[in-house]
Amino acid sequence: MRFDEVVQTAETVASTRSRLAKVDALAGLLARLEPDEIAPAVGFLTGKPRQGRIGVGWRGIGAAMGDAADAPTLDVLDVDAALDRLASVEAGTGSSAERAGALRALTARATAAEQDLLARIILGELRTGALEGVLLDAIARAADRPVASVRRAAMLSGDLGDTARLALTGTAADLDAVGLVVGRPVLPMLAATAPTVADAVGQTGEASVEFKLDGARIQAHRRGDEVRVFTRNLADITHRLPEVVEVVRGLPVESAILDGETLSLDEHGAPRPFQDTMARFGADASREAVLHPWFFDVLHVDGRDLIDEPLAARLAELERIAPDHRIPGVVTADAAIAEQVSRDALGAGHEGVVVKAIESPYAAGRRGSSWVKVKPVHTYDLVVLACEWGSGRRTGWLSNLHLGALDPDGEFGEPGGFVMVGKTFKGLTDDLLRWQTERFPEIEVRRTAGTVWVAPVTVVEIAIDGVQRSTRYPGGVALRFARVKQYRDDKRPEEADTIQTLRALLRG
Numbered sequence: 419m420r421f422d423e424v425v426q427t428a429e430t431v432a433s434t435r436s437r438l439a440k441v442d443a444l445a446g447l448l449a450r451l452e453p454d455e456i457a458p459a460v461g462f463l464t465g466k467p468r469q470g471r472i473g474v475g476w477r478g479i480g481a482a483m484g485d486a487a488d489a490p491t492l493d494v495l496d497v498d499a500a501l502d503r504l505a506s507v508e509a510g511t512g513s514s515a516e517r518a519g520a521l522r523a524l525t526a527r528a529t530a531a532e533q534d535l536l537a538r539i540i541l542g543e544l545r546t547g548a549l550e551g552v553l554l555d556a557i558a559r560a561a562d563r564p565v566a567s568v569r570r571a572a573m574l575s576g577d578l579g580d581t582a583r584l585a586l587t588g589t590a591a592d593l594d595a596v597g598l599v600v601g602r603p604v605l606p607m608l609a610a611t612a613p614t615v616a617d618a619v620g621q622t623g624e625a626s627v628e629f630k631l632d633g634a635r636i637q638a639h640r641r642g643d644e645v646r647v648f649t650r651n652l653a654d655i656t657h658r659l660p661e662v663v664e665v666v667r668g669l670p671v672e673s674a675i676l677d678g679e680t681l682s683l684d685e686h687g688a689p690r691p692f693q694d695t696m697a698r699f700g701a702d703a704s705r706e707a708v709l710h711p712w713f714f715d716v717l718h719v720d721g722r723d724l725i726d727e728p729l730a731a732r733l734a735e736l737e738r739i740a741p742d743h744r745i746p747g748v749v750t751a752d753a754a755i756a757e758q759v760s761r762d763a764l765g766a767g768h769e770g771v772v773v774k775a776i777e778s779p780y781a782a783g784r785r786g787s788s789w790v791k792v793k794p795v796h797t798y799d800l801v802v803l804a805c806e807w808g809s810g811r812r813t814g815w816l817s818n819l820h821l822g823a824l825d826p827d828g829e830f831g832e833p834g835g836f837v838m839v840g841k842t843f844k845g846l847t848d849d850l851l852r853w854q855t856e857r858f859p860e861i862e863v864r865r866t867a868g869t870v871w872v873a874p875v876t877v878v879e880i881a882i883d884g885v886q887r888s889t890r891y892p893g894g895v896a897l898r899f900a901r902v903k904q905y906r907d908d909k910r911p912e913e914a915d916t917i918q919t920l921r922a923l924l925r926g
């Protein structure tokens with residue numbers, strides 16, 4: 419298939435608000451793909467190429483976008499092969515020139531619309547949070563399979579392209595046979611939010627009310643002596659967490675998949691700031707903080723998949739295999755007892771609680787209502803749209819952040835775009851100022867004397883005291899007393915909080 423057909427479908431999907439029309443366009447495209455084109459095309463549509471990170475940034479892309487071809491000639495497999503070449507350039511002397519050459523060879527054959535999509539694929543910058551859900555429907559439609567089967571396979575394999583290929587080319591039984599594989603990460607189950615613990619328990623009924631530790635999500639897989647640890651986004655960080663690997667290797671099991679949180683504690687056992695934990699996940703990992711794993715779920719033990727078992731059974735297994743590494747919590751249906759757990763959690767310096775329906779299965783990759791988090795401090799994940807140069811003590815540093823909330827349906831602009839809701843320079847440490855002054859020019863899209871506008875790819879967690887109506891900002895809402903808590907490298911922009919969530923606070 420011509421790459422241009424993928425471009426046109428992506429344009430159709432972006433230009434309509436109708437979910438049905440999006441599914442129609444995508445299902446039509448999927449049905450026309452050859453088997454070996456399916457996984458690459460799904461990678462193009464979701465901005466997550468099969469090859470993973472390509473290693474070309476904004477500057478590299480800008481430099482490679484010369485004259486465009488008049489007519490489309492590229493095939494899906496041409497682009498896939500070119501991305502293979504780009505991704506396989508080894509870092510080292512001459513690598514950027516080699517990458518630039520390979521990229522220019524590709525873009526020279528692309529039309530202007532194709533170049534545009536290529537840039538966004540390579541930067542992984544497609545706004546596709548909502549699109550993945552639509553794609554699941556489209557795959558189900560094109561393959562004539564139940565959406566539930568497609569979703570389950572996608573969540574358990576963590577790979578939408580592979581799932582599409584299997585759905586479209588295999589039998590229904592092949593799709594249903596996709597299960598957990600020890601060593602292959604599963605999309606984690608996520609939590610909804612409630613304003614109070616009583617509301618949360620009202621929603622779940624009898625629940626495991628657990629401390630919500632403010633660390634980083636980990637998924638640990640063990641087979642024999644081999645242990646692998648993955649992040650919330652399924653990146654393999656085994657080599658960064660030797661202490662966690664040791665703990666998992668010491669458990670009395672042959673194989674297991676565990677879900678939990680890791681964080682560092684100070685000498686009194688109180689949690690250290692989230693940044694200390696995240697520093698260990700980053701490229702310049704320091705070894706100062708020792709990380710402890712705390713597990714709250716178990717998905718597999720010794721050949722048995724547990725994801726369809728009720729939480730009560732999974733917790734019993736967890737107690738059996740890792741009693742010393744369980745997250746603190748209490749099983750109760752009584753709101754007063756649950757409130758006490760929350761007070762204990764906050765008293766010990768943690769974020770709040772997660773209230774989990776005791777009968778619920780593990781819904782991989784879903785933010786359902788079986789898990790409900792309650793955090794007294796309001797924090798929201800927003801996206802940096804621009805940054806202003808500081809003054810006074812901050813002269814020479816990029817300081818004041820322009821913050822945007824996700825607008826998934828384009829209620830205030832382009833679907834999947836971001837709506838500005840406020841600015842802040844509060845809460846920024848010198849380390850963060852230094853980091854953003856280095857980082858933002860790398861993702862700059864334009865600048866004026868005082869401000870650098872950046873690609874909307876950086877997620878930052880912001881604490882606020884509330885919101886107020888605004889005539890200045892297009893979404894009609896502005897943050898009150900916003901301050902930076904931390905950058906969330908483990909979140910993608912399409913996972914940011916939405917403008918609708920912030921607007922709902924106006925009513926609250």
Ligand SMILES: Nc1ncnc2c1ncn2[C@@H]1O[C@H](COP(=O)(O)OP(=O)(O)OP(=O)(O)O)[C@@H](O)[C@H]1O
Pocket residue numbers: 607608609610628629630631632633634635650679714745772791
């Ligand atoms: N006991 C617990 N059970 C589940 N998740 C927990 C627990 N303690 C801490 N967490 C963390 O809280 C998160 C649950 O909230 P959610 O599913 O909304 O993820 P999130 O989008 O990363 O949220 P947040 O930004 O609040 O951490 C998990 O991803 C996990 O990292």
